[in-house]
Amino acid sequence: MTLDATDRQIIAATQAGLPLVSEPYAQVAAELGLSEEVVCDRLRTMQASGVIRRIAVAPNHYKLGMTANGMSVWDVADERVAELGQKVGNLDGVTHCYERPRALPDWPYNLFAMLHGSSREDVEAQRAHVAAILGDACRGHDILYSTRILKKTGLRLRSRKG
Incomplete structure (x- = not known):
């Protein structure tokens, strides 16, 4: 899969984590001037192609006591x-x-x-x-x-x- 400018914008907007709001994909979409559907479709496509391995919670193991x-x-x-x-x-x-x-x-x-x-x-x-x-x-x-x-x-x- 070749990433276009929009894919790269979505990755750049989400690579540090999704916003901690009730509708994170909608917020990312609004920041990029896209629809939530476009953001979600492109993330699914990137995940299906292996560009993105997963979208998941990444807890801080130090703050969980695993030091x-x-x-x-x-x-x-x-x-x-x-x-x-x-x-x-x-x-x-x-x-x-x-x-x-x-x-x-x-x-x-x-x-x-x-x-x-x-x-x-x-x-x-x-x-x-x-x-x-x-x-x-x-x-x-x-x-x-x-x-x-x-x-x-x-x-x-x-x-x-x-």
């Missing part, structure tokens, strides 16, 4: 990584889980999962649970704990120049 956060990395057998990654991604406390290519010989990990909890002990318990799910398909793992937030936003489109 211990660790990016866990796992060396999982390639033939099982998709199946097991889906199970890990469905766990409570995992906000994102994805497969990435290994960078051998220094980086053998191919499954990444962000674990959240109210304490490091909670996160370590989750890590143990993930290890149990992965079982003997996992050859090694590690975790990197967050110490502070440097960026907490999604993708931002930049305006095209020229």
Whole structure:
């Protein structure tokens, strides 16, 4: 799908979140000089084509008390990584889980999962649970704990120049 100027305006108007009003799509439409129907139709089309993955609430896990956060990395057998990654991604406390290519010989990990909890002990318990799910398909793992937030936003489109 090729984005036109109107699609880009809609993305720019919504990329930081929808307005917290009773009719957010109507407000976005009014700000852009479009109808609510056009805004909603275009968002649906962009979602169906994969340009937008989802429209969802994104709670601030820190304000919810989940202040211990660790990016866990796992060396999982390639033939099982998709199946097991889906199970890990469905766990409570995992906000994102994805497969990435290994960078051998220094980086053998191919499954990444962000674990959240109210304490490091909670996160370590989750890590143990993930290890149990992965079982003997996992050859090694590690975790990197967050110490502070440097960026907490999604993708931002930049305006095209020229």
